[in-house]
Amino acid sequence: xxxxxxxxxxxxxxxxxxxxxxxxxxxxxxxxxxxxxxxxxxxxxxxxxxxxxxxxxxxxxxxxxxxxxxxxxxxxxxxxxxxxxxxxxxxxxxxxxxxxxxxxxxxxxxxxxxxxxxxxxxxxxxxxxxxxxxxxxxxxxxxxxxxxxxxxxxxxxxxxxxxxxxxxxxxxxxxxxxxxxxxxxxxxxxxxxxxxxxxxxxxxxxxxxxxxxxxxxxxxxxxxxxxxxxxxxxxxxxxxxxxxxxxxxxxxxxxxxxxxxxxxxxxxxxxxxxxxxxxxxxxxxxxxxxxxxxxxxxxxxxxxxxxxxxxxxxxxxxxxxxxxxxxxxxxxxxxxxxxxxxxxxxxxxxxxxxxxxxxxxxxxxxxxxxxxxxxxxxxxxxxxxxxxxxxxxxxxxxxxxxxxxxxxxx
Numbered sequence: 001x002x003x004x005x006x007x008x009x010x011x012x013x014x015x016x017x018x019x020x021x022x023x024x025x026x027x028x029x030x031x032x033x034x035x036x037x038x039x040x041x042x043x044x045x046x047x048x049x050x051x052x053x054x055x056x057x058x059x060x061x062x063x064x065x066x067x068x069x070x071x072x073x074x075x076x077x078x079x080x081x082x083x084x085x086x087x088x089x090x091x092x093x094x095x096x097x098x099x100x101x102x103x104x105x106x107x108x109x110x111x112x113x114x115x116x117x118x119x120x121x122x123x124x125x126x127x128x129x130x131x132x133x134x135x136x137x138x139x140x141x142x143x144x145x146x147x148x149x150x151x152x153x154x155x156x157x158x159x160x161x162x163x164x165x166x167x168x169x170x171x172x173x174x175x176x177x178x179x180x181x182x183x184x185x186x187x188x189x190x191x192x193x194x195x196x197x198x199x200x201x202x203x204x205x206x207x208x209x210x211x212x213x214x215x216x217x218x219x220x221x222x223x224x225x226x227x228x229x230x231x232x233x234x235x236x237x238x239x240x241x242x243x244x245x246x247x248x249x250x251x252x253x254x255x256x257x258x259x260x261x262x263x264x265x266x267x268x269x270x271x272x273x274x275x276x277x278x279x280x281x282x283x284x285x286x287x288x289x290x291x292x293x294x295x296x297x298x299x300x301x302x303x304x305x306x307x308x309x310x311x312x313x314x315x316x317x318x319x320x321x322x323x324x325x326x327x328x329x330x331x332x333x334x335x336x337x338x339x340x341x342x343x344x345x346x347x348x349x350x351x352x353x354x355x356x357x358x359x360x361x362x363x364x365x366x367x368x369x370x371x372x373x374x375x376x377x378x379x380x381x382x383x384x385x386x387x388x389x390x391x392x393x394x395x396x397x398x399x400x401x402x403x404x405x406x407x408x409x410x
Contacts, residue, residue, distance in 0.1 A: 021406050022052040022105050024129075026122050027112040028074065028092045030057035032064055033290045035235070036320045038138075039112055041201060043067050045395040046402075056099050058092045072096055089115045100125040107406050108132040116141040116160065119167035126170070132405050135171040140184055140313065147313045148239070168194075173405055175398065179339045180316025196401050200320045201391035202327035203295075204383075210299045218300050222284075227258045228369040230333075231301035233294045234321050236265030239314070244307040244335055244358075246274055249283045251362040257282060257369060259305070262297060264288040298324055302375075303368060304332035310355040315339075326386040329379045331368060333361060343388075349381040 023046060027039040043053045047066040055067060058074030072095035076088045100109070100121070106129045111122025119135045126133035142160035145151045151160070168174060168185065174195050176182050182197050219225040236242050242261060249259045259282060261271075268285070275283045289297070298304065304325030308314040315338030322340060325332040326349075334340060334352045341352030353361050368375050 020051050021046075021107045021402065023054070023108050023110050023402070024100055024103055024106045024125065025053055025055045025110045025112070026096060026100070026118050026125075027055065028058040028076070028089075028096075028115070028118060030055050030059055030061060030069070031291075032062050033292065034288065034294075035291070036200075037291055038200060038320060040064070040067075041203075041391060042110075042395055042398055045392075046399060049399060052105075054103055056096045058088070058096075070099055072099065089117050093117050093121050097121050097124060101128060103129075106131050108134060108402055110134045110136065110402075112136040112138060114139050114141055116164060116167070119171075120163060123167055123170040132172045133170060134173045134175065134402065134405065135167055136175040136177075137181055137185070138177055138318070140181060140316065143184070144239075144313055147311055148309065164188075173401060175401070177318035178316050181318070184316065196397070198394050198397050198401075199389050200318050200323040201394050202323045202386040202389040203391045204327045204386055205391075206295055207299055207328045210296060214296065215300045218296050222260075224258060224260070224284075224300075226256065228254075228256055228303075228365075229258055229260055229301040230303045230305055230365060231260045231262070231297055232305040232307075233262040233289075233297055233324075234319075236261070236263050236268045236271060238267065239308060240265070240267075241307050241309045241335075242267060242271050243274070245305055246271065246278070246280060246283060247358055248362055248365075249280050250278060251358055252282060252365060254366055254369065255282065257365060259283045260286065260297070260301065262286040262289060262294065295324065295328070298328040298330060301328075301330060303365060304328075304330045306332055307335045310335075323386075323389050326382055326389065329383045329386070331375065331378045331382065333365070335361070343385060344382075347381045347385040348378070349385045350378055 025039065025043055030039050031037055032040045043055060044067065047053050053067050055069045056072065057069065058072050058076055060071055060073065061069060063069060072092050074088055074092040108131055109122045109126040111118050113119060113136065122133055122135060142151060142157065142164060146157055151157060168190050174185065174190065175198050176185065176195060177199055179197060182195050185195055186192060232245055234240060245259055245261060261283065264287060272285055306319050306322045308317060315336045322332055331350045335355050337352045337354065344350040
């Protein structure tokens with residue numbers, strides 16, 4: 001499905017001035033119009049405040065006015081096995097270091113994980129350039145792959161934990177994406193004053209600009225105008241646990257409730273086979289779409305889906321699509337407890353379910369469809385919750401963090 005084209009616009013930017021800060025931004029998976037665009041939003045905001053930002057990414061990505069983007073042209077796909085992924089990490093490390101060394105006048109190196117190894121490059125470049133080093137922790141590495149049984153070798157575990165400790169020690173500031181991540185770092189001995197929590201962003205303004213005619217047109221194209229849509233939009237990988245959606249669909253006996261799964265990934269082909277073997281006519285798969293198209297799908301859906309595998313460590317995650325659903329004012333199902341469950345409960349904006357509560361969750365979906373007043377009340381409360389994670393407010397917090405660190409006005 002293709003709903004429309006979208007070209008990222010960076011806005012108006014000024015030339016370098018005396019107060020300007022130059023940021024060398026390391027992010028292997030930098031995107032401007034698909035998947036997580038957190039790094040793009042941060043870089044774009046910094047540039048709009050008259051600063052220089054150089055992105056070193058592994059992706060081939062669209063140019064963006066005002067942001068200097070250099071690609072290492074590192075091959076990477078979600079379908080890669082673990083050995084291929086490791087080789088991809090090594091390629092990016094090698095290339096990004098030598099590209100970074102050539103950049104002049106750097107004031108701060110901002111390295112965004114994953115992988116963890118990007119922090120090593122950030123640390124080394126900051127030492128070479130004699131500048132500040134900020135490490136952004138998007139996922140708890142190596143804790144997650146170890147807890148999930150992906151990394152089992154005891155010597156490799158020791159090496160990764162030692163690398164993690166070295167990066168945290170070298171960083172002048174560490175930005176984490178959830179309160180749970182902060183607690184984990186504090187438990188590892190990282191000083192509280194070194195850590196700043198900046199969750200993913202809710203781009204509320206974007207959803208207010210989507211008109212009803214565009215929504216109606218999208219529903220017509222999908223043939224879902226009369227359906228109650230439960231949407232997943234993102235990677236179809238191991239951690240994302242899309243099987244959980246298929247199991248939920250199997251327990252849903254209302255033919256007017258459909259589960260729309262949008263994205264690509266290593267698990268997709270197998271998941272489609274499962275859907276067909278179980279004859280789940282209430283499940284629809286679509287290919288990956290642009291960020292703007294994903295936002296439109298979120299605007300027309302009724303419920304958002306954000307699931308993970310059954311492991312306590314994943315309770316501390318900060319899935320960007322959850323904040324997108326909140327920005328759209330959509331009730332969102334999660335199959336874990338933790339800080340996101342607590343946030344929704346506090347605002348009476350829904351709640352999390354235990355992993356084992358599939359039957360209870362299916363009943364909840366049916367209630368949301370039938371009880372219009374309950375649905376509208378939760379929508380209004382979600383809009384209030386989303387204001388806590390409004391994009392400009394949070395990006396400004398990162399701006400202030402860098403300003404205080406570097407000692408200039410960003």
